[in-house]
Amino acid sequence: MKKSYWIFATILLALLADRVGGLLLAKITKDSQFRYSKLYNGEEAADILFVGNSRGLSFYQPYAEEKTGLKTANLSYNGMPISLAVPLVMDYLDRHQPPKVLVMDISLIDSVRMDNKLGYQFNHYSPYSERLSDLLKNKFTNDYFVGMVSHLYRYNSEVFQRTFYYWKKSDKDWLLDRVISLGLVQDVDNQKVLRFNYDKKMVAELAEMVKYAQQKGTRVELVVNPYFPAFIPKIGNLDTLTTDLNAATGLTVKNFENAVTQTDAFGDYQHVNKVGAKLYLDKLMEAGVLETKTGMIQQ
Amino acid sequence: MIFNSLTFLAFIAFFLPLYFALKGNARLWLSLIASYIFYGWWDWRFLSLIAISTLVDYWLGKSMQAEHDDKKRYKLLITSMVLNLGFLAFFKYFNFFTDSFISVLENFGMHPSVFSLKIILPVGISFYTFQSMSYTIDVYRKDLTAEPNLLKFATFVAFWPQLVAGPIVRASDFLPQFQKDHDFDWDRITTGTGRVLWGFFKKCVVADSLAPFVEQCFAEPNGFASINLLIAVIFYSFQIYCDFSGYSDIAIGFARILGFDFNENFKTPYFSQNFSEFWSRWHISLSSWLRDYLYIPLGGNRNGKFATYKNNMLTMLLGGLWHGANWTFVFWGFLHGIYLIAQRQLGKPFGSVMNGLRFPAWLKTGVNIALTYFFTCLAWIFFRAANFGVATDVIKGIAGLQGFSMVNVMNKFWVIKGFLLIGILLTIEVTNLRMHWNNLAFQRPVFRVVAYATLLLLLAFFGSFGSGAFIYFQF
Numbered sequence: 148m149k150k151s152y153w154i155f156a157t158i159l160l161a162l163l164a165d166r167v168g169g170l171l172l173a174k175i176t177k178d179s180q181f182r183y184s185k186l187y188n189g190e191e192a193a194d195i196l197f198v199g200n201s202r203g204l205s206f207y208q209p210y211a212e213e214k215t216g217l218k219t220a221n222l223s224y225n226g227m228p229i230s231l232a233v234p235l236v237m238d239y240l241d242r243h244q245p246p247k248v249l250v251m252d253i254s255l256i257d258s259v260r261m262d263n264k265l266g267y268q269f270n271h272y273s274p275y276s277e278r279l280s281d282l283l284k285n286k287f288t289n290d291y292f293v294g295m296v297s298h299l300y301r302y303n304s305e306v307f308q309r310t311f312y313y314w315k316k317s318d319k320d321w322l323l324d325r326v327i328s329l330g331l332v333q334d335v336d337n338q339k340v341l342r343f344n345y346d347k348k349m350v351a352e353l354a355e356m357v358k359y360a361q362q363k364g365t366r367v368e369l370v371v372n373p374y375f376p377a378f379i380p381k382i383g384n385l386d387t388l389t390t391d392l393n394a395a396t397g398l399t400v401k402n403f404e405n406a407v408t409q410t411d412a413f414g415d416y417q418h419v420n421k422v423g424a425k426l427y428l429d430k431l432m433e434a435g436v437l438e439t440k441t442g443m444i445q446q
Numbered sequence: 447m448i449f450n451s452l453t454f455l456a457f458i459a460f461f462l463p464l465y466f467a468l469k470g471n472a473r474l475w476l477s478l479i480a481s482y483i484f485y486g487w488w489d490w491r492f493l494s495l496i497a498i499s500t501l502v503d504y505w506l507g508k509s510m511q512a513e514h515d516d517k518k519r520y521k522l523l524i525t526s527m528v529l530n531l532g533f534l535a536f537f538k539y540f541n542f543f544t545d546s547f548i549s550v551l552e553n554f555g556m557h558p559s560v561f562s563l564k565i566i567l568p569v570g571i572s573f574y575t576f577q578s579m580s581y582t583i584d585v586y587r588k589d590l591t592a593e594p595n596l597l598k599f600a601t602f603v604a605f606w607p608q609l610v611a612g613p614i615v616r617a618s619d620f621l622p623q624f625q626k627d628h629d630f631d632w633d634r635i636t637t638g639t640g641r642v643l644w645g646f647f648k649k650c651v652v653a654d655s656l657a658p659f660v661e662q663c664f665a666e667p668n669g670f671a672s673i674n675l676l677i678a679v680i681f682y683s684f685q686i687y688c689d690f691s692g693y694s695d696i697a698i699g700f701a702r703i704l705g706f707d708f709n710e711n712f713k714t715p716y717f718s719q720n721f722s723e724f725w726s727r728w729h730i731s732l733s734s735w736l737r738d739y740l741y742i743p744l745g746g747n748r749n750g751k752f753a754t755y756k757n758n759m760l761t762m763l764l765g766g767l768w769h770g771a772n773w774t775f776v777f778w779g780f781l782h783g784i785y786l787i788a789q790r791q792l793g794k795p796f797g798s799v800m801n802g803l804r805f806p807a808w809l810k811t812g813v814n815i816a817l818t819y820f821f822t823c824l825a826w827i828f829f830r831a832a833n834f835g836v837a838t839d840v841i842k843g844i845a846g847l848q849g850f851s852m853v854n855v856m857n858k859f860w861v862i863k864g865f866l867l868i869g870i871l872l873t874i875e876v877t878n879l880r881m882h883w884n885n886l887a888f889q890r891p892v893f894r895v896v897a898y899a900t901l902l903l904l905l906a907f908f909g910s911f912g913s914g915a916f917i918y919f920q921f
Contacts, residue, residue: 150632153891153898161899165906287450292774297906308859325854330668332845 169298193220198254207424234278270306511592542771570610581617628705638702645695654910671849
């Protein structure tokens with residue numbers, strides 16, 4: 148029996164270190180300047196709120212703030228599914244003064260390109276949000292309960308790595324800043340058709356989020372962010388998607404898919420880089436989606 | 447069933463107490479049934495293949511033992527080869543050869559209507575087939591006495607720890623270990639658990655963390671800057687190493703807990719200074735199988751330079767084909783054949799040049815390791831690529847140096863995590879050469895507790911779970 152003591156000692160030590168490590172990482176999460184830490188600290192008050200997946204990072208905040216003179220917040224994340232965007236936006240609205248406008252890129256309604264497992268990567272924020280906690284319990288039950296046993300497991304994600312990375316610095320300039328490769332430019336004709344795969348439930352979730360924001364007094368703008376010009380013919384059912392969203396929300400989706408035409412303004416077919424982001428934000432201002440502090444549309 | 451699943455956790459929780467509670471035939475029955483459940487969890491229909499191989503090879507082994515006429519013994523051996531390789535050929539290579547045949551005819555303007563079958567590749571067929579074949583060959587060579595007990599033989603063929611992804615255990619090493627019951631042994635539990643944890647660290651922490659970056663780059667290499675492709679190749683070299691050697695570690699660890707000893711399958715292969723050494727440190731159970739049952743029977747290096755080169759090449763080509771029914775695997779084998787031949791041809795002149803440069807010994811060792819690693823990675827590109835087009839795109843993309851800048855790194859968080867984990871792995875493996883961590887863990891309980899707890903914490907903090915099977919399952 149004496150020989151088995153090491154097993155108990157190992158488990159005890161692992162649990163102890165896990166709890167101490169968990170406390171340390173919880174402190175980092177709370178102190179971080181990352182967008183979701185600030186969201187749950189109630190420190191991300193803004194006039195303009197952006198939402199999207201990786202394409203939502205095109206809402207380049209430093210330039211948007213410079214041009215509008217308004218404060219911005221961006222809840223976008225790579226592969227963000229609508230099921231995760233909804234609790235994040237609702238939590239934001241509950242914890243802050245409602246922003247003047249919420250701008251959302253609708254391409255996050257797409258089950259092919261969204262990261263279905265992204266929700267569980269927000270495990271380290273679940274103690275701060277009942278909505279996130281419910282999402283985890285329902286959709287990622289195993290991960291949720293493993294996270295109860297091992298607190299370190301809650302921090303086992305890329306989202307936490309970013310939380311750590313932005314511990315002491317702002318994430319406002321987060322953008323995929325590269326120039327599309329020559330190989331991709333030449334290969335565009337060989338690309339498969341991009342179709343948005345979505346269902347009624349996803350549309351209803353988005354509509355619910357829009358309604359929630361509107362009830363708080365926030366104007367909502369649904370937009371289609373730019374695509375690489377030669378790639379646009381490869382987009383299959385954008386019209387159907389916009390029609391469905393128009394009907395469900397009562398809003399009109401504003402299509403900026405061809406707002407940027409320069410080749411070197413893109414990182415790949417679906418993402419503008421910093422140059423493209425600036426051009427795109429100019430277009431959003433021209434179209435009145437974004438306004439300046441005085442409410443005047445900047446020319 | 448895969449090791450990195452909750453199902454396996456439940457499996458082992460039932461199996462281990464029962465295993466040690468039972469003795470003799472009851473334990474053998476338990477092991478056999480558990481092994482069939484372990485395999486059948488993936489697809490129970492293919493259990494019949496294992497069962498047929500087992501029954502036929504058992505009967506052929508006994509018949510060979512009883513037979514004194516060499517010609518008849520030879521016929522019995524051929525029967526075993528035909529059956530085992532027949533299963534392998536049908537399930538693994540049928541569509542590959544028919545597709546290749548059609549492609550060749552189409553190049554000559556012919557369009558034959560050849561039927562093709564939707565064949566599912568049974569998991570681990572290459573492993574258990576080679577394991578079973580080693581038995582009949584050894585009995586034929588009279589290196590091994592035929593096993594009289596069908597239950598023991600069936601358990602040997604289907605033993606769950608190494609059934610689906612090796613190591614390929616030889617009958618001469620493994621069957622004698624079934625001759626006695628292995629008592630519960632704390633020393634074995636201790637060292638076996640350490641080995642299992644280390645295997646899980648390699649698989650779930652290192653290999654599965656590197657996999658997403660590799661997958662994206664190899665799916666569409668044209669879309670990525672050269673720096674990403676280079677990182678993807680380096681990551682893949684460690685992904686496949688950790689995936690496969692991780693499985694071997696888990697298998698060896700569980701076997702040790704159950705009272706069995708398997709031979710080592712990997713010995714820090716990326717520290718090899720040449721390709722002969724690489725093949726004595728990478729997938730040792732396969733390379734030694736091919737050496738003993740193919741290379742040496744072909745004549746090995748006994749019949750002059752040309753015959754040696756031919757035997758090297760043939761062995762490597764078949765080694766490549768063993769991995770998968772795709773010409774990229776064959777080409778991978780071909781490259782390794784070329785490396786072995788080039789090493790024989792150029793090894794001495796290269797050594798003279800290095801001596802002439804009067805490099806210090808450590809630098810010479812470093813250059814040799816770096817060169818061997820570089821060419822190994824070059825071959826890995828073909829091994830990983832879905833086809834030759836992808837492989838050449840990756841090579842062209844890296845060589846083109848377009849976008850070779852940190853700014854263009856696809857996802858720096860994956861890259862930082864990947865290199866950090868590779869760093870941890872290499873630090874432990876390099877220091878293990880001197881420190882022998884598992885022995886230390888065995889001797890000093892305090893060290894063991896700290897080491898095992900650290901591995902558990904690393905698994906919790908860095909591990910990727912539910913990302914799927916081991917790469918070598920497909921082989």
